[in-house]
Amino acid sequence: MITTPAQKPIVISCGEPAGIGxxxxxxxxxxxxxxxxxxxLGDPRHLPAGTDYACIDDPAAAADLSAAGTLPVMPITMGxxxxxxxxxxxxxxxxxxxxxxxxxxxxNGQARAICTAPIHKAALIDGADFAYPGHTEYLAALAGIDRVVMMLACDALRVxxxxxxxxxxxxxxxxxxSLLTDTLLITHAAMRRDFGVKRPRIAVAGLNPHAGEDGKMGVEEIEMITPVLDALRSEGMDLIGPMSADTMFHAAARQNYDVAVCMYHDQALIPVKTLGFDTGVNVTLGLPFIRTSPDHGTAFDIAGKGLANPSSMIAAIRMAATMADARHD
Structure with missing residues (x-):
């Protein structure tokens, strides 16, 4: 019988069986x-040869099996x-x-968090008419949530x-x-609830070079970003910016904030992948449950060759456990 939250398992969904998941x-x-x-969770036939596993139908049995070094498996039959x-x-x-x-x-409280292995969207569309662009949108639909936020995190940086x-x-x-406001509110709430940061310091990048250079290189900072930040500051949020993205990611600058909110994909992902390429974690913020994932894909080219690096999956599991502890506290 599971008696404490820490004894509840973290669920790993199998992801694409032909990949490195x-x-x-x-x-x-x-x-x-x-x-x-x-x-x-998956078809045990798809596990690597020689894996020590045991099939269970009650998640409460996972703690003892895990402690003994036997992988608990809840079977999902596949075709x-x-x-x-x-x-x-x-x-x-x-x-x-x-x-x-x-x-x-x-x-339903039988597990602490879910860590998802990478999926192959084309196979899901071909085999099951999967109607979602990816994991995140499907998870949001399962939760009945309209808007969620993607965070990429490593030891040195959250973006x-x-x-x-x-x-x-x-x-x-x-x-x-509206999108910027929702993103900042969801990020702020998640930093408090999931990462235990009581007063999150959020650095916000500008859209344009030099954060617009007072309107000479773009007006989005003046016309939209700054008014949003000012409105949220009036509600008590600790926001820095809009900042020039080319000077906000060096080591000294990173000491001044807990998370960086960036305006577009590469502005956020280039620094985090440079600082933690093998240990980056994808976290979905705004869900009623905890979801993390390794920050890489199915890697078909190296699947089954013994070359896959599990560091990102390990980091994703450990981050899920830390977030679960923060929610429980």
Whole structure:
């Protein structure tokens, strides 16, 4: 019988079986099992050969198995095999079901958090008419949430892009006061709830070079970004900016804030991937449950070759556990 929140497992959804998800999950389990109970959701046929696992139907059994070094598995039946590097659409519905099952376990209190292995969206579309651009949107739909925020984090830096996967030419159009306001509010709340920062210091990048240079290199800072920041400052938020993005990521500057909010994808992801390429974690903020993920894809080119680096998965699991502790406290 599970008696404390710390004994509840962190769920790992299998992700694309033909990618590196199963092998990095097993490697991460070996690294963290002594102090962090895990529960893998997927088809056990897709685990690397020689994996020591046990199938269970009650998440309460995961803690003892994890402590003993045996990977707890809640089986999800899938229609296909797993050939490294070649996605099989027959597995698509099972991959989706593993995500949904993991969310259900966290939502009903049987697990602490979900850590999702990378999916292959084309296979999900071909095999199950998957209607979402990716993990994040599907998780938001499962939670009944309209707007969530993507954070990328490593030991040296946390960043949040306001606009994400849109062409650079489209950023200025998509970047609205409403979107920026919601992103800042969600980020502020998550820093308090999930990271235990009582008064988050949020650095906000400008859109244009030199944050617009007083309107000489763009007016978005004057016309939209600064008014949003001023309005939220009046509500008590500690906001720095808009800042010139080319001077806000060096070591001394990073000491002045807890998270950086950037206006577009590369403005945020280049610094965090430079500082923590192998250990970056993708976190979805604004969900009623905790979700983390390694910051990489399925890596079909190295799947099954023993070359996959589990560092990002390990970091994602440890961050999920830290966030769960912060929520519980």
């Amino acid at each position: 199963p092998e990095i999950a097993v490697a991460a389990f070996r690294a963290v099992h002594a102090d962090t109970p895990l529960l893998w 296909g095999t797993a050939i490294a590097g070649t996605a099989d659409p027959a597995n698509a519905q099972g991959v989706i079901d593993a995500i949904a099952k993991g969310v259900a376990l966290v939502t 949040v892009p306001v606009t994400i996967h849109v062409p650079l030419a489209q950023v200025a159009t998509d970047l609205t006061a």
